[in-house]
Amino acid sequence: MGVAVAIDRVEKHFASLQALAGVSLQIEEGEFFGLLGPNGAGKTTLISCLAGLSRPDSGSLTVLGHDVVSDYRAARRLLGVVPQELVFDPFFSVRETLRIQSGYFGIRNNDDWIDEILANLDLGAKADTNMRRLSGGMKRRVLVAQALVHKPPVIVLDEPTAGVDVELRQGLWQFVRRLNRDGHTVILTTHYLEEAESLCGRIAMLKQGRVVALDSTANLLARFAGQTVSLRLAPPAVLPQHLAARATLVDGSCTFHLAGARDIEPLLADLRQAGCVIEDLRLTQTDLEDVFLGVMQSAGSNRSRC
Amino acid sequence: MTGFRTLLYKEVLRFWKVSFQTIAAPVLTALLYLMIFSHVLEAHVQVHGIAYTAFLIPGLVMMSALQNAFANSSSSLIQSKVTGSVVFVLLPPISYGEFFLAYVVAAMLRGLMVGAGVLLVTVWFAVPAVKAPLWILAFVVLGGAIMGALGMIAGIWADKFDQLAGFQNFLIMPLTMLSGVFYSIHSLPDFWQQVSHFNPVFYMIDGFRFGFFGVSDVAPEVSLTVVGTSFALVSAATLLLLRSGYKLRS
Numbered sequence A: 001m002g003v004a005v006a007i008d009r010v011e012k013h014f015a016s017l018q019a020l021a022g023v024s025l026q027i028e029e030g031e032f033f034g035l036l037g038p039n040g041a042g043k044t045t046l047i048s049c050l051a052g053l054s055r056p057d058s059g060s061l062t063v064l065g066h067d068v069v070s071d072y073r074a075a076r077r078l079l080g081v082v083p084q085e086l087v088f089d090p091f092f093s094v095r096e097t098l099r100i101q102s103g104y105f106g107i108r109n110n111d112d113w114i115d116e117i118l119a120n121l122d123l124g125a126k127a128d129t130n131m132r133r134l135s136g137g138m139k140r141r142v143l144v145a146q147a148l149v150h151k152p153p154v155i156v157l158d159e160p161t162a163g164v165d166v167e168l169r170q171g172l173w174q175f176v177r178r179l180n181r182d183g184h185t186v187i188l189t190t191h192y193l194e195e196a197e198s199l200c201g202r203i204a205m206l207k208q209g210r211v212v213a214l215d216s217t218a219n220l221l222a223r224f225a226g227q228t229v230s231l232r233l234a235p236p237a238v239l240p241q242h243l244a245a246r247a248t249l250v251d252g253s254c255t256f257h258l259a260g261a262r263d264i265e266p267l268l269a270d271l272r273q274a275g276c277v278i279e280d281l282r283l284t285q286t287d288l289e290d291v292f293l294g295v296m297q298s299a300g301s302n303r304s305r306c
Numbered sequence B: 001m002t003g004f005r006t007l008l009y010k011e012v013l014r015f016w017k018v019s020f021q022t023i024a025a026p027v028l029t030a031l032l033y034l035m036i037f038s039h040v041l042e043a044h045v046q047v048h049g050i051a052y053t054a055f056l057i058p059g060l061v062m063m064s065a066l067q068n069a070f071a072n073s074s075s076s077l078i079q080s081k082v083t084g085s086v087v088f089v090l091l092p093p094i095s096y097g098e099f100f101l102a103y104v105v106a107a108m109l110r111g112l113m114v115g116a117g118v119l120l121v122t123v124w125f126a127v128p129a130v131k132a133p134l135w136i137l138a139f140v141v142l143g144g145a146i147m148g149a150l151g152m153i154a155g156i157w158a159d160k161f162d163q164l165a166g167f168q169n170f171l172i173m174p175l176t177m178l179s180g181v182f183y184s185i186h187s188l189p190d191f192w193q194q195v196s197h198f199n200p201v202f203y204m205i206d207g208f209r210f211g212f213f214g215v216s217d218v219a220p221e222v223s224l225t226v227v228g229t230s231f232a233l234v235s236a237a238t239l240l241l242l243r244s245g246y247k248l249r250s
């Protein structure tokens, strides 16, 4: 298997703001790759550079070996992008939109594949409806369909499930999983971390334009394996120094990461000794959200303390 | 080629679906100009020995064609930029040249349709002669292409609709209105005659009118040279802009 997408030291500034601060990533053919990060981390900017919607200040990007600037036609033919913004052309119906999009990619008589996409995205009944008359979630599905008209080997989905109902989300993932099984490389950004956890084989986490974590989903989960204890303390809660250093603040609760259940007892003892009164306690298995928060806080300078 | 053809088809469909505003409305405007000006001037003015109404018709045809060619590419681009749907034409593997040609040809076609419409409704008032149809075609095609390309530049440059309106009101309107549509520049004071010679639209109108009457303010070969050179310059500028990604690929 070759390299589907190679991103090499890409930097991008918007005036004084550094949106991408030297991002390097290599995504193999056939991967289901997650690109995660908080708002403003640079995910969309990176995707725009890959799609040729934005020009990087420095660094290079290739799609299946084709440079996105010097060999842009080949690179774009191999790439299907679902943009994050909900955009549509109000002049056309769903089917017209998809036929036109096929034509842009040099494909004529694409109706069989268009019908298949429409069926898989549950848009069959709306095929001849004008884009203006679709609900937000339906417009989002058309965006997904538009990205797939030319059967791109590399599919990039920038938050494809924002505003899409549960049933369709399931359907969409089934469809994308099938495309992935058939050999399409998939790159996904999402703020639904359960989705990323269950779909992505490998994940990169971005923060302020830098890659702060890059590993297989399994390894990331293992790195933070164990339990998370969330405690709400009765005020005035002043944690002793050595505990405060380990805690992170989430939704007003102090969260401690533990290697296993047997670490709970010493923690509680320490808290009792410090005179803290526990109002509420929750114990959860580590999931991607904990990993995400852990990575983001250790990568950032301004971690919030209890 | 399919990419270019599809983009051209899409651009034509875009104005065709709203042809009431994009074709019928400008034809009506031109008709109103004709009725007013010919009513006022027909009895008093002859140009190159031609009755005023007959003289006016080709000018109105060309002016409408030019203004609408400009309106087509500029409004299509600004609309898709403002709504964000411009990504649909930026993501596919369409080359700069194809992109340029599709917008320019669509703009020219709208100009031709509006021009033909104006001719059709004004021909009831006076039938202009057709002395040299090839000149007519050459000037309307080149003129439409120049305006289509200028419209692309304006549409790419403008971030908001009012900026585009400014471009239209302060550049395109004066250039087209003061180009000898309503008069022969020989009737102007010397100074304004000289100024008119720096207006490329003057040569488009003058050459176009030569195709009808076989007479013009300057020789049609001169006009064609000026118009052809303008086309080459504006096209080169537009292609450079597209290649640089200016405002389209930030």
Ligand SMILES: Nc1ncnc2c1ncn2[C@@H]1O[C@H](COP(=O)(O)OP(=O)(O)OP(=O)(O)O)[C@@H](O)[C@H]1O
Binding pocket: A014, A017, A019, A037, A038, A039, A040, A041, A042, A043, A044, A045, A046, A084, B250
């Ligand atoms: N066209 C632009 N002009 C100026 N700044 C921009 C532009 N596009 C993005 N930015 C800035 O670049 C940074 C990265 O934005 P980007 O859209 O890539 O974030 P993101 O990771 O996709 O966030 P989200 O999860 O909210 O979609 C942000 O600070 C944003 O304000």
Ligand SMILES: [Mg+2]
Binding pocket: A043, A044, A045, A084, A158
């Ligand atoms: Mg984004």
